[in-house]
Amino acid sequence: MEKIDIKTFDSILPLKNSPLIHCITNDITIETVANSILYIGGKPIMSGDSREFRSLFQTTDALFLNMGRMSETHEKNLKLASQLAYQTKKPTVVDMVGYGITQQRLDLGNEIISTHPAIIKGNSSEMRRIVGLPTSARGIDRSEQDNQDNTVFELIHALKMVAKQQPETVFVATGPIDIVVKGNQCVKLNNGVSLLDRFVGTGDIVGALMATLLGAGYDAWTSSLFSLSYLNIAGEQAFSKAKGHGIENFRQTFLNELSVLSSHKDWVNDIRPVS
């Protein structure tokens, strides 16, 4: 497993600049995604009007694409934006929500993958479909079977095979164990709490945090590892403060933690890579 240079994480927040992040995302979690970017010092612009994409691209620092709630317009927007990002080398994160559950999502996801975004992420079940592994997951959720030691091992192997074809792209599979792969490099992270899986948006949020760090000028590897660690340790802090008081209370406490965790400089000491 690659070592993580945790010391660099200490100095990342607060961000030195306020990167402007263009988000084309689902309308289920759009407000939470926008606020999460603000909580770590970025500036979101949520635009789904393709008429303004080209002028927006002249001022934004990164692009966040989320396959979320599909429609013909959303599909056209994601296709156009991913092509513009490829042509202009705009740092891009794509969240493969529901990849492979329908032909539309399969085709759209494959078209976006071909534009070589900096980070391709999804939960472990979505990422298993991307690398051609079976999954019993339904809808956009993750199957528990996809988080066992053997299934995590086979996903890492398959991700490395795909990553060899796209050496500039970081592949992230989230779950109880988060997997980050770039070429033949791999890190597994073991932070977070199961309550993070009990409400919608945590996958969307961590993808938006990755795009924010890309926009701040960090590379895809650092952006992925930092965002996963930061979000999950915010979840651990929220659990210690809000456990037993209901999922919605945990969710609110968790979102609050995203805005304050960076002020506790020793948070990086809680990062738990898995050897």
Ligand SMILES: Nc1ncnc2c1ncn2[C@@H]1O[C@H](COP(=O)(O)OP(=O)(O)O)[C@@H](O)[C@H]1O
């Ligand atoms: N059971 C769990 N234990 C620890 N962390 C979790 C758990 N479930 C989800 N997470 C964390 O929540 C975030 C979202 O992951 P996941 O639920 O897999 O994405 P999605 O919401 O797209 O399905 C990730 O940072 C992941 O590490």
Ligand SMILES: Cc1ncsc1CCOP(=O)(O)O
């Ligand atoms: C429920 C739902 N349906 C389409 S997008 C979405 C939200 C998914 O958010 P996350 O992947 O972060 O749980």
Ligand SMILES: [Mg+2]
């Ligand atoms: Mg998701």
